[in-house]
Amino acid sequence: MPRSFLTTADWSQAELQALLDDARALKAEPRQSRLTGKTAAFVFFNPSLRTRTSFQVGFAQLGGTPVVLDAGGTWPLEFAEGAVMDGDAEEHAKEAARVLSAYVDLIGIRAFPKFQDWQAEREDPLLSAFVAHATVPIVNMETIVHPCQELAMLMALQDAHGEFARKKITLTWTYHPKPLNTAVMNSGLLATTKMGMDVTLLVPSEAYLLDPMFMEQGQRFAKENGSTLTVTTDVEAAYDGADAVYAKSWGRLDQIGLPMEERLTPPEFKRFIVDEAKMALTNDATFSHCLPMRRNVKVTDAVADSPRSLIIEEAENRLHVQKAVMSKLLGAL
């Protein structure tokens, strides 16, 4: 089976560093012929702006031919082995994965959880079914983790801070009216602990902890690197002395499946907004957040537009790191 890029947790620190190094080479020389004659299908079960553009542009800049598929506009897929398909699903992922593998050299998948049954969704069933049946490498374009985003964040952090070891990063929950996917922060936790940063996870309450499998992976990576992973609800302590602040909002896992009106974020948590007062507690920290990003709700304009903001660098890096990942998976790195 070919190797896929499903989560950074599967890749060693040295392998991730090699991807970051190649991403910098690709930033310096964006047009290369590494993937001439190759084709890729980027399959979107959820809408996208940056991901769609950066994967298409990146694959084409390396000489390949990208095809984008809006799977949301087609039919539901079945994942379960042996299913009697008398419901909505018209097609089994088994066929979809095998046929796409016959047409293209690489498959990208974006498929958010439906946020209805976390016990099933935490198994990432759609991605897992593609991995089980495809015969070409797969890139996770965001499911329950978002490894390309975290690689882009790592590249921006390393460009700004030089090295990861002993740097203190605060991963802060921030306000958003609706409960969002945990994928980006799951990946943020995995990536920063993997690279040996001292990580503080700031949440409004224990109810906002990430899934135990990610918390445990993060603790293990921190232990392997002799670094720390600390969880806190104390805003001042979390920002105090931080070298980097990374913000994201997400919904409580224990509320998945409830009616949306019971899942709205309590207004008192608006105080988690990343603002100048909090940033003043840090060690002149850099700030970042994946996009899209609600200004003056998740973060103030003053922080988002400060010279220490890395939001545009991180977003731009998506292009470079994804080209490095696809090159690696297709044996062209």
Added chain:
Amino acid sequence: MPRSFLTTADWSQAELQALLDDARALKAEPRQSRLTGKTAAFVFFNPSLRTRTSFQVGFAQLGGTPVVLDAGGTWPLEFAEGAVMDGDAEEHAKEAARVLSAYVDLIGIRAFPKFQDWQAEREDPLLSAFVAHATVPIVNMETIVHPCQELAMLMALQDAHGEFARKKITLTWTYHPKPLNTAVMNSGLLATTKMGMDVTLLVPSEAYLLDPMFMEQGQRFAKENGSTLTVTTDVEAAYDGADAVYAKSWGRLDQIGLPMEERLTPPEFKRFIVDEAKMALTNDATFSHCLPMRRNVKVTDAVADSPRSLIIEEAENRLHVQKAVMSKLLGAL
């Protein structure tokens, strides 16, 4: 007027065989420069996974530039000559076809019937309007027939059986909860009779016969080839001694236009599922079905996953046969 690929009925047995032969050459050597500098517009009035991917990838692999248009997201088209366009339609197919012809070298059209008025729909009005007004070749990507699917099926059958003459193929209706398009089986009938196979069409009742124009074309092709086309409702007789089984579900033509709740398939027809017991009656027959395919409703897992199943080969062949068809239409074969 340039030649188009609208139905296999318009192409001789020798011409179809030449397309199959070229498809095999393209399977062996997928990247060629036959269509360098050419452009194509693939226009989808209905969603698609395989068709969209295989046409884009195939056209690009031959050096051309494909453009995909989701026409379902734009405006309704008018087809009738002289129409006073004061209804929903904002544009006449006359303009759409002529303008696309000015931009690209080839047009692909997917446009299912609306299943509201078969007497009008059996004339394939949208495709016919494009054919009347376009000045570049047109490929039927599925309307009331699906000639690319049937070419792909023929390629898989020929690879498995060596030759068509005297081989017995059973085309069986199979269960699906909702009434589906007849296009694939219309084409299945036309293709297998055209190539000289002995064809048995198995239906639940006379009400499920295909449109007389296709039944008559099939009878004519069988007669020309000295082969047979038999219609039956007897399951055992149909499977007995078959070399190949091809399954598809479709809706009754006489129910088109009725409310959907009156068109649902009777549950007693679930017995038409292709299963091991029925396949045991055959001459170790191959099995195939176009995709998508509801597992354990239309066909059991055991049959779909058996070594005699051609479903993935047939789906993969879409890529190769379509490249052969487009090469032929653009003078590059």
Added chain:
Amino acid sequence: MPRSFLTTADWSQAELQALLDDARALKAEPRQSRLTGKTAAFVFFNPSLRTRTSFQVGFAQLGGTPVVLDAGGTWPLEFAEGAVMDGDAEEHAKEAARVLSAYVDLIGIRAFPKFQDWQAEREDPLLSAFVAHATVPIVNMETIVHPCQELAMLMALQDAHGEFARKKITLTWTYHPKPLNTAVMNSGLLATTKMGMDVTLLVPSEAYLLDPMFMEQGQRFAKENGSTLTVTTDVEAAYDGADAVYAKSWGRLDQIGLPMEERLTPPEFKRFIVDEAKMALTNDATFSHCLPMRRNVKVTDAVADSPRSLIIEEAENRLHVQKAVMSKLLGAL
């Protein structure tokens, strides 16, 4: 800041003529390597057939890699500086524009007004926000003006009439059941006066006048060229002696924001249809209209299909003029 193509009003008569000349060179030799290695994002907030196809095909024919983004299927954008983004908008145009600029070399934007608040919409807020924040050239693919359409019209007119000076063109409002965007006629007025034609604008009543900013720009261009811009409600006077007739329907600006049932076009205005009787009053005028075009509502078949009809030429010219514009913006002309 790189130069953008937002409205023909920003470009001198000589510059527009240079674009038309290059468009003719590109029509004669469509495949060139001017944009090899370049990428473009064509962002559609509204559906499109011709624009989507012609921009993709054109950019690819010059060697570049186009990416199409259906922004309508993603999330609403915020435009206002300093906005507290606690409403529907998930992302600020500031980020979208800067990130796209990091991925591609050129951005095309289609974004119609929402026809709810003309005082705000006449500022073209989405396009303006992209212009303010993007760092690559932008092409207006239709917002409150449609400069690519008017360039295509100018090319067709010049091919038919040889020169613009002293040629009399009648820009006529025509019937459509619903109130449409004024963009095409705004641009029609700007382009024809800019090139020195004698322009007559025929409207059902003063309520149908275009926005004063466009009327004033048109008057200024006419004055600069020593030509005329005349407004009339007299159909016979408007057609009398015209060399060219250009038709388009649009809605009353003072009704924007009212419920749609109060904005429907009065049936008595069906008399503005362009028909043979009116064309008989002209100096054997050419006729054109952008597409889509409701036949026998806006114009009769006899006029649309006459040898003096330029509708297909104008639509085809979209491909050529857009290639010229993109070449110019990317320094490849």
